[in-house]
Amino acid sequence: MSESTLGQIKSFVIRTSRMSPAQKRGWERYGDRFIVPFNGDTVVSQTAFFPEGDPGRAVKLDIGFGMGRELATLAENEPETDFIGVEVHRPGVGRLLLDLGERNLDNVRIVPHDAVEVCRFMLAAESVDAVHLFFPDPWPKARHAKRRLVRSGFPELISRVLKPTGYLYMVTDWEEYAIQMREIMESTALFQNRYTREHRFAPPQSWRPQTAFERKGLAKGHRIYELIYDRLSGV
Numbered sequence: 001m002s003e004s005t006l007g008q009i010k011s012f013v014i015r016t017s018r019m020s021p022a023q024k025r026g027w028e029r030y031g032d033r034f035i036v037p038f039n040g041d042t043v044v045s046q047t048a049f050f051p052e053g054d055p056g057r058a059v060k061l062d063i064g065f066g067m068g069r070e071l072a073t074l075a076e077n078e079p080e081t082d083f084i085g086v087e088v089h090r091p092g093v094g095r096l097l098l099d100l101g102e103r104n105l106d107n108v109r110i111v112p113h114d115a116v117e118v119c120r121f122m123l124a125a126e127s128v129d130a131v132h133l134f135f136p137d138p139w140p141k142a143r144h145a146k147r148r149l150v151r152s153g154f155p156e157l158i159s160r161v162l163k164p165t166g167y168l169y170m171v172t173d174w175e176e177y178a179i180q181m182r183e184i185m186e187s188t189a190l191f192q193n194r195y196t197r198e199h200r201f202a203p204p205q206s207w208r209p210q211t212a213f214e215r216k217g218l219a220k221g222h223r224i225y226e227l228i229y230d231r232l233s234g235v
Contacts, residue, residue, distance in 0.1 A: 020091070025098060026099075031097060033101070036049055037111075038114075060081055060131075061083075067091075068092055068096025069096075070208075072096060075108045084108075084123075087112060120160070131162060134171045135173065135213035136150065136170075164234070168191065169208075170228075170229075171208070178201070181225075190231065190232060191230065192229065193228070194230055
């Protein structure tokens with residue numbers, strides 16, 4: 001599967017979900033403050049996302065933040081870092097909007113759109129210092145595996161937006177998907193695995209908040225697999 005087909009088969013399904021009153025309140029009160037609408041015709045730089053911020057600050061991209069609690073926690077713990085969250089699930093966006101507004105966190109912006117299109121058309125090249133992909137949909141049924149986000153073309157997509165020496169950090173509780181992630185990332189010369197010990201999985205990162213999907217996986221007896229890849233400069 002080539003990079004050109006990466007966006008044709010979606011890695012998500014937008015399901016009709018009713019928003020809670022709190023999630024609706026998040027959209028109504030804070031949507032204008034934190035949301036940057038997708039525009040495939042305009043490349044958006046850091047200064048466009050954070051016009052009053054410092055263009056020298058680190059920028060981290062969070063793909064598929066779910067309900068957003070962990071992203072809000074990271075933003076609160078790293079006030080000197082700017083975060084861009086990408087998510088298609090409207091209730092999750094509403095929940096994060098409410099969290100950001102209630103915590104008065106101004107170092108997060110949200111693009112409620114397909115992450116592949118955001119990375120391909122909207123974000124400026126070499127504009128982010130890190131990409132986080134925490135517990136993406138594993139699409140466990142064999143006939144659905146082609147929908148996984150981390151597949152052929154994914155390294156090239158991510159390398160476009162990452163600054164040289166930036167990193168990609170992925171976490172999943174599905175062993176088969178973890179192995180696929182590792183194989184896909186190590187099939188190119190664009191990235192280098194930060195951890196070269198046996199199996200090449202990373203140790204748990206103490207700064208990463210535990211997610212709801214992680215707790216569910218652990219409750220089922222699943223192992224957590226973590227992978228960190230550094231973007232190679234000059235490639």
